[in-house]
Amino acid sequence: MSGSPVHHGEEIVLAGIGVSAGIARGSVCLANTVFDVPVMEPVSAEQAGAELERFLRAVAKTRQQITALRNRVERETGTDDAFIFDAHLLMLEDPSLLQQVEMKIKNQPQRAEGAFYAVMQRYMDAMGRVDDEYLRERVADLEDITSRVVRILRGESEAVAQRHPHILLAAEISPSEAAGMDRKLVLGFATEGGSYTSHSTIMARSMEIPAIVCLPEITERFHNGQDALLDGYRGLLILNPSADTLASYDSVRRKKAALSRHLHEMIDLPAVTPDGQSVVLAGNIEFEHELPALRTHGAAGVGLYRTEFFYLNRPELPTEDEQASNYTRVAARAGPEGVIIRTLDIGGDKLHHHLHDGLKESNPFLGWRGIRVSLDRHEVFKTQLRAILRASAVGKVRVLFPMISCLEEIRHARELLHECKGELTKSGTAYDSKIEVGAMIEVPGAALIADELAREVDFFSVGTNDLIQYTLAVDRGNELVANLYQPCHPGVLRLMQMIAQAGRRAGIWTGVCGEMAGDVLLTPLMVGLGFEELSMAPSVIPSVKFAIRKLPAAWCRDFVHQALACSDAAHIASLCKGAAVEYFPELVA
Numbered sequence: 001m002s003g004s005p006v007h008h009g010e011e012i013v014l015a016g017i018g019v020s021a022g023i024a025r026g027s028v029c030l031a032n033t034v035f036d037v038p039v040m041e042p043v044s045a046e047q048a049g050a051e052l053e054r055f056l057r058a059v060a061k062t063r064q065q066i067t068a069l070r071n072r073v074e075r076e077t078g079t080d081d082a083f084i085f086d087a088h089l090l091m092l093e094d095p096s097l098l099q100q101v102e103m104k105i106k107n108q109p110q111r112a113e114g115a116f117y118a119v120m121q122r123y124m125d126a127m128g129r130v131d132d133e134y135l136r137e138r139v140a141d142l143e144d145i146t147s148r149v150v151r152i153l154r155g156e157s158e159a160v161a162q163r164h165p166h167i168l169l170a171a172e173i174s175p176s177e178a179a180g181m182d183r184k185l186v187l188g189f190a191t192e193g194g195s196y197t198s199h200s201t202i203m204a205r206s207m208e209i210p211a212i213v214c215l216p217e218i219t220e221r222f223h224n225g226q227d228a229l230l231d232g233y234r235g236l237l238i239l240n241p242s243a244d245t246l247a248s249y250d251s252v253r254r255k256k257a258a259l260s261r262h263l264h265e266m267i268d269l270p271a272v273t274p275d276g277q278s279v280v281l282a283g284n285i286e287f288e289h290e291l292p293a294l295r296t297h298g299a300a301g302v303g304l305y306r307t308e309f310f311y312l313n314r315p316e317l318p319t320e321d322e323q324a325s326n327y328t329r330v331a332a333r334a335g336p337e338g339v340i341i342r343t344l345d346i347g348g349d350k351l352h353h354h355l356h357d358g359l360k361e362s363n364p365f366l367g368w369r370g371i372r373v374s375l376d377r378h379e380v381f382k383t384q385l386r387a388i389l390r391a392s393a394v395g396k397v398r399v400l401f402p403m404i405s406c407l408e409e410i411r412h413a414r415e416l417l418h419e420c421k422g423e424l425t426k427s428g429t430a431y432d433s434k435i436e437v438g439a440m441i442e443v444p445g446a447a448l449i450a451d452e453l454a455r456e457v458d459f460f461s462v463g464t465n466d467l468i469q470y471t472l473a474v475d476r477g478n479e480l481v482a483n484l485y486q487p488c489h490p491g492v493l494r495l496m497q498m499i500a501q502a503g504r505r506a507g508i509w510t511g512v513c514g515e516m517a518g519d520v521l522l523t524p525l526m527v528g529l530g531f532e533e534l535s536m537a538p539s540v541i542p543s544v545k546f547a548i549r550k551l552p553a554a555w556c557r558d559f560v561h562q563a564l565a566c567s568d569a570a571h572i573a574s575l576c577k578g579a580a581v582e583y584f585p586e587l588v589a
Contacts, residue, residue, distance in 0.1 A: 011240045014215050016190065018235035019201040021260075022210030023253050024167060024188030025241070028226040030219055031170035038113035038150055048109040052102055055112035058152040063092050065148065069179045073203070085179070086289055087138075088145050097123075113153045120146040140198055144174035167228040167237075169218045178203035188230035190215050190237050196537070205539060212237055259586045263542040267298035271545045273527060277553035280337060281545055283538040284513060288326060291333050293538040298545065301337025303535020304400070304461070304513040305330060307384070308346045317380060323387035331395030338396025340438065340461065340513075340535075341388050343381070345370045345402035370403025375412050385420040392432035400461055404439040404446050410456045440513075442466035447495040454506030461535075462499055464514025468492050486569035487516050488576065493525065493564060500529045511535060520587050523547040524579045525563060528556030543587055550583045 043051060070085035091097065097119060104115040124142045168181075168189035178200040181189075186209060194201060194213030204211040210232030222228075222239060229238040229249060233256060238245060271279045282303025283294045294302065310318040310326075330339050346369060374381035391397050401413045414437060424431050439446070439453055442463035446453060454460065464487065469475060471492050474484045486492070496512075503510035511533030516522050518536030520543045526534055527548060534544065559579060563572045580588045 011238065011242050011245065014218070014237045014239075016212040016215040016235045016237065017196065018211075018232045019194065019196045019198075019213050020204035020209060020211035020232050021256070022188065022208065022232045023230065023249055023256070024210045024232075025227075025229045025246070025249075026165045026167045026187040028222055028224055028228050028239075029166035029168050030222070030224055031168055031173070038111075038117040040108075040114040040118065041111040043109045043111055045109050048105050051110070051112045051115075052105050054153065055101060055105070055116060056098075058112070058149050059092055059098070061152050062145070062149050063089060066092070066145075066176065069176055073179050073207075085175070087141060087287070088176070091142070091145055092149075113150050116149060116153070117146060138199075140172070140200065141175060144176050147174070148176065167230050169222060171219055173200045175199035175203055178207070178209075181207065181209060183207055183209060188212075188232065190218060190230060192216055192218060255586070262586075263546060266545065266549070267296075267542060269298075269545070269549070271300075271548045273548055273551055273553040273556075275552045275554055277527065279527065279531070279548055280511070280533040281541050281548075282337060282340075282511075282533060282535040283541065284535050285538075288330055290538070291330065294335075297538040297541045299538050299541050300335070301396075302330065302334045302339035303511060303533060305339050305341045307342060307344060311344060311346065318383075320383045320387050320390075323384060324390040327387055327391035327397070328394050331391045331397050334395060336396065338398065340398045340400050341391070342400040342402055342440065343371070343384055343388075344374055345440075346373070371401050371409050371413060372403065374401075375409060375416075378416060381413075382416055382420050382423075385417050386424060389417075389420055389424055389431040389435065390429060392435045393430035397432065398436040398438060398459070400438040400440055402440040402463070403442060403466070404453065405443045406445070407449070407452055407456065410439055410453060414456065441499050442470065442514075444471050444495060447499050450499045450502035451505065454502045454508055457508065459508050460499055460503050460510040461533075462496060462510065462512045462514065462531075464492075464496075464512060464516040467495065467514065471495060486573075487519070487522065488563075488569040488572040490564065490566060490569070490572065493529075493560075493572070497529055497560070497564065500531055504530065509533065518544060520544055520547050520584070521573075521576045521580050524551055524556050524559050524576060524583075527551055527553055528558075528560035528563075530557075547580070547584045547587060551579075 066085050066088050070089075073085070100119045101112070101116050104110070104119060105112060120142060124139050124146070127139050127142065165185055165187050168186050169191075170189065171192045172194065173189060173191055188210035189204070190212040192215055196213075198213075201211055201213065210230050212230060212232060212235050215237060218237070227240050229241040229245065230236075231238070231249070231252075233252075241249075271281045273279075280300050280303075281298070282301045283290075283297070283299035284304040284306075285291065285294070285302055286306050286309060291302075307323075310323060327341060368376070374384075385399070388397060388399050399417070401410060404410050417437065421431065421433065436458040438459040438461050439457045440461050440463050441447055441450065441453075442465075444467070447467070450460070468485060468487055468489070472484060472486065472489060474481050500510050509532040510530075511517075512526060512531050513535040515536075517526065517534040518540040520540070523544055536544065559575070563575055566572045566575070577588070
């Protein structure tokens with residue numbers, strides 16, 4: 001995209017990523033979201049007490065504002081997405097955070113704005129370095145809280161919204177800004193940054209506001225008052241739409257409305273192909289408060305429960321009781337299919353100081369992370385394993401070990417699990433003695449020895465995000481090589497076929513928990529490869545179920561043979577798009 005401005009009368013179509021479905025038309029409104037980063041401003045020692053009081057009053061006022069937003073979302077949307085602001089409130093009530101700001105103001109007398117921002121910046125930097133993309137996206141929540149507290153300290157009022165219907169264009173939109181939108185006025189929004197799983201886009205979907213992300217330079221190229229049409233289905237922003245464009249979108253609106261009604265009506269139907277092959281569709285979650293979304297979208301349990309949140313940005317390591325209480329509540333609410341709890345999966349350089357001892361690694365992606373950390377820190381690992389076992393007494397629980405690369409790791413992990421079972425038996429604590437154990441296959445070496453690994457576990461879960469990155473030597477967060485991140489790469493698909501076949505030979509089930517599971521264009525491949533379970537973001541489950549119910553499994557198996565005969569990713573992707581158009585055009589039109 002060039003940086004030149006666009007003038008009236010010239011139709012231009014920009015492609016981003018659609019994150020909230022719907023079509024909206026209105027005049028452009030550019031958001032004014034400039035935030036001046038506070039700097040350290042010294043004050044006298046006598047003024048430190050007053051600065052601390054000022055900070056605590058700002059925190060209290062922020063809590064009031066966030067609570068009001070939460071209640072409004074809960075009242076107006078009728079969804080459970082108000083949980084997003086629970087994390088904001090917990091951060092504001094974190095005694096460790098408040099203590100750090102207090103000590104900074106007292107030990108180095110300064111204005112509260114700079115002290116608070118410096119403390120929060122450390123949190124944001126730490127979260128931004130985490131390997132897990134979902135956790136990295138939570139930086140936006142920290143930025144939201146930080147800017148809100150700082151604006152209150154500065155006495156700045158919240159931005160006044162436009163009083164006419166409009167399409168909002170912004171560099172970024174925070175979760176609280178999204179929650180505060182008037183749906184009658186904000187017809188849709190587009191941002192330069194963002195992602196499908198950011199909390200601001202979750203809010204957009206809850207409020208049924210069409211939204212697009214990843215449209216560079218839009219705040220510089222366009223201006224207030226331009227006519228715009230926003231297509232949240234295909235991720236298109238159309239400036240100055242022509243009469244023909246507007247007429248075609250009238251037809252699209254009618255078709256999408258009919259599809260939406262149909263997807264809602266089939267929430268409780270099974271994910272079964274026309275020729276009888278069943279696929280379990282589960283949901284990936286990060287926090288307990290995401291559980292209601294599973295029911296809303298027809299998920300069959302929790303296919304991946306990430307546990308890294310227990311270990312990040314806290315002064316002490318989580319206790320066994322703390323973890324057991326959380327896992328037990330999740331297990332009790334996950335339904336008959338239960339929950340798969342993944343043990344700690346994070347790079348050693350991002351861990352609590354009690355674990356990493358100042359560790360510095362030149363390449364943490366190929367270093368001390370995932371199961372390697374757990375096996376080197378037995379007591380921390382066993383604390384988590386005992387907590388998981390205790391939860392298995394109240395619901396169906398499976399345990400999943402991440403980043404397995406060799407037989408020794410899975411055997412060592414199982415030995416420690418056996419020790420934990422013995423300790424709980426000795427103490428008279430109930431647990432499921434036959435708890436299923438799984439290996440997360442995300443390292444090419446593990447895929448190549450899948451036959452041997454399959455004899456050691458009860459199931460495989462394929463983590464396609466890392467499997468693609470490690471197979472293709474591509475960091476998808478690196479803009480220089482992101483175009484080489486290719487889920488349809490023949491090498492990736494052949495490894496996935498090896499994993500699925502090894503599972504079948506060993507008589508264990510195999511699932512997929514990476515983003516490929518929820519990409520409806522790849523559903524023919526997932527069914528054809530024979531994966532028994534797909535776990536994904538809950539919001540995409542209805543579309544994947546719709547596709548599965550249209551696709552004959554026998555045809556999908558033939559389709560996989562055809563795809564694997566291709567020599568390049570582009571050809572395979574083209575075949576997948578053709579299959580989608582043939583069997584479920586409603587989802588891709």
